[in-house]
Amino acid sequence: MSHCRRVGPRNKDIIIFATAEDHKVPSTVKLPELEPQPGLILPNGEINWNCPCLGGMATGPCGVEFRNAFSCFHYSTAEPKGSDCFELFKTMQNCMKQYPTLYSKDLGEDEENINMPDQPMPDEPSRTKTQQ
Amino acid sequence: MFRFHRIANFAAKSIRPAIKFTTHDKLETQRYLLITHRFYSNKKKDDKTCRKTEPIKEVDKSKLNPSDCKPRDLKPCKPPESIICDRKPVPSLQECPKPNLMSDMPKPDCAWEAAEARQRQRNRIILLLGALLAALSIGTVFLYLKQKHAPVKEKKIKKKHSTTKKRTAHKIPADAREIPKEVPYLLIGGGTTAFSAFRAIKSADPLAKVLVVSSDGYYPYMRPPLSKEIWYSEDVELTKNLEFKQWNGSQRSLFYEPEDFYTKCKDLLASPNGGVAVARGWSISHIDVVAREAYLENGDVIKYDKCLIATGATPKNLDVFEVAEEEVQDHVTVYRDIYDFEFLNRKLEKVKSVAIIGGGFLGSELACSLAHKMKSNQSLKIYQIFKESGNLGKVLPEYLSFWTTDKVKSLGVEVMSEIEVTAAVPKDGKVRLTLSNGEPLLVDQVIVAVGVKPNTQMAEKSDLEVDPDLDGFLVNTELQARSHLYIAGDSACFYDVKLGRRRVEHHDHAVISGRLAGENMTGAAKPYLHQSMFWSDLGPDVGFEAIGIVDSKLPTVGVFAKATDRDNPKALVTTTDEGLRASSEDEIPDECKKFVSKSAEAQKKTLEKRKALSKPREGDGEDFGKGIIFYLRDDIVVGIMLWNVFNRMQVARQVLQDEKKYDDLNEVAKLFNIHEE
Numbered sequence: 174m175s176h177c178r179r180v181g182p183r184n185k186d187i188i189i190f191a192t193a194e195d196h197k198v199p200s201t202v203k204l205p206e207l208e209p210q211p212g213l214i215l216p217n218g219e220i221n222w223n224c225p226c227l228g229g230m231a232t233g234p235c236g237v238e239f240r241n242a243f244s245c246f247h248y249s250t251a252e253p254k255g256s257d258c259f260e261l262f263k264t265m266q267n268c269m270k271q272y273p274t275l276y277s278k279d280l281g282e283d284e285e286n287i288n289m290p291d292q293p294m295p296d297e298p299s300r301t302k303t304q305q
Numbered sequence: 306m307f308r309f310h311r312i313a314n315f316a317a318k319s320i321r322p323a324i325k326f327t328t329h330d331k332l333e334t335q336r337y338l339l340i341t342h343r344f345y346s347n348k349k350k351d352d353k354t355c356r357k358t359e360p361i362k363e364v365d366k367s368k369l370n371p372s373d374c375k376p377r378d379l380k381p382c383k384p385p386e387s388i389i390c391d392r393k394p395v396p397s398l399q400e401c402p403k404p405n406l407m408s409d410m411p412k413p414d415c416a417w418e419a420a421e422a423r424q425r426q427r428n429r430i431i432l433l434l435g436a437l438l439a440a441l442s443i444g445t446v447f448l449y450l451k452q453k454h455a456p457v458k459e460k461k462i463k464k465k466h467s468t469t470k471k472r473t474a475h476k477i478p479a480d481a482r483e484i485p486k487e488v489p490y491l492l493i494g495g496g497t498t499a500f501s502a503f504r505a506i507k508s509a510d511p512l513a514k515v516l517v518v519s520s521d522g523y524y525p526y527m528r529p530p531l532s533k534e535i536w537y538s539e540d541v542e543l544t545k546n547l548e549f550k551q552w553n554g555s556q557r558s559l560f561y562e563p564e565d566f567y568t569k570c571k572d573l574l575a576s577p578n579g580g581v582a583v584a585r586g587w588s589i590s591h592i593d594v595v596a597r598e599a600y601l602e603n604g605d606v607i608k609y610d611k612c613l614i615a616t617g618a619t620p621k622n623l624d625v626f627e628v629a630e631e632e633v634q635d636h637v638t639v640y641r642d643i644y645d646f647e648f649l650n651r652k653l654e655k656v657k658s659v660a661i662i663g664g665g666f667l668g669s670e671l672a673c674s675l676a677h678k679m680k681s682n683q684s685l686k687i688y689q690i691f692k693e694s695g696n697l698g699k700v701l702p703e704y705l706s707f708w709t710t711d712k713v714k715s716l717g718v719e720v721m722s723e724i725e726v727t728a729a730v731p732k733d734g735k736v737r738l739t740l741s742n743g744e745p746l747l748v749d750q751v752i753v754a755v756g757v758k759p760n761t762q763m764a765e766k767s768d769l770e771v772d773p774d775l776d777g778f779l780v781n782t783e784l785q786a787r788s789h790l791y792i793a794g795d796s797a798c799f800y801d802v803k804l805g806r807r808r809v810e811h812h813d814h815a816v817i818s819g820r821l822a823g824e825n826m827t828g829a830a831k832p833y834l835h836q837s838m839f840w841s842d843l844g845p846d847v848g849f850e851a852i853g854i855v856d857s858k859l860p861t862v863g864v865f866a867k868a869t870d871r872d873n874p875k876a877l878v879t880t881t882d883e884g885l886r887a888s889s890e891d892e893i894p895d896e897c898k899k900f901v902s903k904s905a906e907a908q909k910k911t912l913e914k915r916k917a918l919s920k921p922r923e924g925d926g927e928d929f930g931k932g933i934i935f936y937l938r939d940d941i942v943v944g945i946m947l948w949n950v951f952n953r954m955q956v957a958r959q960v961l962q963d964e965k966k967y968d969d970l971n972e973v974a975k976l977f978n979i980h981e982e
Contacts, residue, residue, distance in 0.1 A: 191864050
């Protein structure tokens with residue numbers, strides 16, 4: 174059974190010790206839905222260039238080349254998708270070759286990998302204490 | 306530079322009353338002047354009438370002195386002769402009696418010249434005296450100021466000396482001419498906020514040319530690992546390269562972007578696709594907001610279209626160390642940046658004891674991290690000294706603060722709560738601290754972690770407003786101080802539409818506010834709505850994330866996962882009763898305290914009693930291992946702490962968004978699934 178007590182200066186702090194059984198009973202509280210933080214593709218179908226998932230790709234020295242290539246791919250109606258973007262991707266690759274320390278990882282990988290919005294946010298030190 | 310500002314500010318402040326005085330004085334003199342003026346004008350009038358009554362033309366020739374009409378010497382050194390003679394309209398027409406005596410000829414030795422020389426000499430003496438007086442008064446003012454600033458000066462000199470071993474920022478580029486002098490985007494400060502801002506700017510405006518002027522010698526990097534992960538790495542090489550292992554084991558650099566990412570300052574304006582250039586080791590002294598010009602420390606002007614101030618904050622030191630002898634200063638450091646880390650990391654190889662002053666996030670995290678690092682070195686002693694009654698006492702409710710202190714102690718840290726350092730003197734190559742309980746403490750190294758002060762030095766000269774209570778530049782909900790000027794990060798005091806005016810000193814706030822400022826600099830006009838969070842890790846048992854206003858002064862409701870289910874109703878009643886009784890007997894409301902004088906001993910007794918009551922009763926299944934703590938203001942949840950509960954921040958945001966009074970916060974806590982992993 175759960176129990177509760179008051180402590181602290183002027184007993185201002187309440188502590189509830191809740192059992193797993195008590196918390197299994199569904200909550201009576203309904204919380205409002207939050208506006209979702211945009212992912213890589215905005216609700217209107219456009220690309221969110223500010224998505225943390227892109228890391229520095231869209232903002233780095235080859236950002237413009239990357240955006241051209243990626244936009245082409247995203248909006249491509251060719252079959253297979255993106256086959257009309259070869260030149261743009263080549264331009265991007267040539268740019269990236271000039272910055273080996275910056276793009277060494279990305280150059281080795283398939284371009285499709287960039288299209289993964291679930292990557293950890295590159296500007297956040299990770300908070301995965303549970304995995305410790 | 307800071308010192309210069311401080312002195313400049315002080316001088317401005319001390320001159321201001323003087324100006325006031327002179328304006329008052331001026332009024333007085335004006336009154337006198339008015340009178341004197343009136344007097345003069347009367348005299349003038351008299352003069353005029355006098356001249357009128359003495360018509361020059363009708364001169365009685367018989368009365369004329371021959372000398373009146375003698376040939377006039379045109380030598381400029383001769384003083385003009387009598388007014389009457391001088392005023393004759395046509396002197397040539399005047400009849401002059403003869404003979405023209407030789408004796409009337411002007412003397413070769415000009416008396417007027419002598420008189421003038423005398424006058425000159427007198428003037429020179431007056432000038433000399435005046436100069437002497439001015440020098441004297443300036444000297445006195447200078448001496449006075451010097452005296453006033455003696456401790457500051459002393460401190461600065463000593464600081465310089467003590468940090469000789471600590472690396473300092475070099476200017477890159479060394480030549481100010483390489484820094485662009487007209488840029489579309491200027492970011493002042495090169496920390497996390499600036500990084501987040503330029504990423505947002507470049508995302509919205511792909512061709513943007515962004516100039517960052519940073520007083521740091523490094524490209525933008527993240528600070529949180531400096532008190533946590535970086536100390537847990539066993540790999541010396543990794544640490545040397547300023548890389549660290551995240552808790553999940555993956556390796557990363559402190560730097561947000563490698564050097565290749567950035568454009569060189571001198572190439573920025575010519576770059577067709579724009580870029581981000583960082584002038585490192587440089588600072589901006591002030592801004593002309595109207596002209597949209599920022600003044601580099603050397604006086605160079607940088608014109609901008611949009612500007613962001615993200616100057617961050619500087620660690621505070623304690624007076625007791627600031628005024629201490631030089632030998633003490635060599636053993637004292639604050640802790641904020643990479644230089645501090647490198648310095649401390651080097652030092653720890655040699656020292657046997659470290660005292661960390663401060664019980665907040667930084668002090669507590671460092672204490673735990675150093676304790677971990679020194680596990681292998683049993684001879685190293687780590688002390689943590691602070692005036693609160695427990696670790697993170699300003700953030701955690703008291704019971705949790707006590708509990709955390711026990712955890713920190715169990716890691717091997719000697720925690721000394723409710724204690725302040727009252728003196729520091731050198732002794733045998735160490736520092737001898739005198740504590741407020743009268744005890745001495747001999748340590749090799751002192752780390753001061755007592756909070757930071759936002760860097761608002763440029764505010765006064767730039768005509769920007771600083772919040773008198775919270776400090777930091779005042780900005781609106783869009784982080785805007787003036788047109789085209791934004792401020793974000795630690796140094797911004799912003800208006801949060803949900804929680805009121807705030808200033809936040811956390812990493813996530815730097816990320817979020819920097820991004821918002823960057824978006825707004827490119828025309829987004831978005832308000833601050835997305836709450837920032839923060840986190841802390843204290844050793845393996847304690848880790849938490851929090852959001853909103855998390856202040857231990859607020860009433861709280863904590864819901865913890867019960868470890869076992871061994872309690873019975875009887876135990877519940879007795880414990881609850883005990884808690885209440887303790888309060889009615891020993892607790893005095895704050896507003897009554899000034900009427901009740903309680904001995905220090907009695908106060909200590911109360912605290913001890915509270916401490917005992919706060920302990921989780923393991924027999925009743927009480928455990929502070931995992932839980933949710935709600936912070937209330939007027940019964941509304943304004944802050945939430947997720948205690949050893951992770952990846953539930955979204956739910957916390959929803960609760961804060963709701964701004965509702967809840968009858969039973971336990972029902973809200975259910976939504977966090979605290980019993981699940």
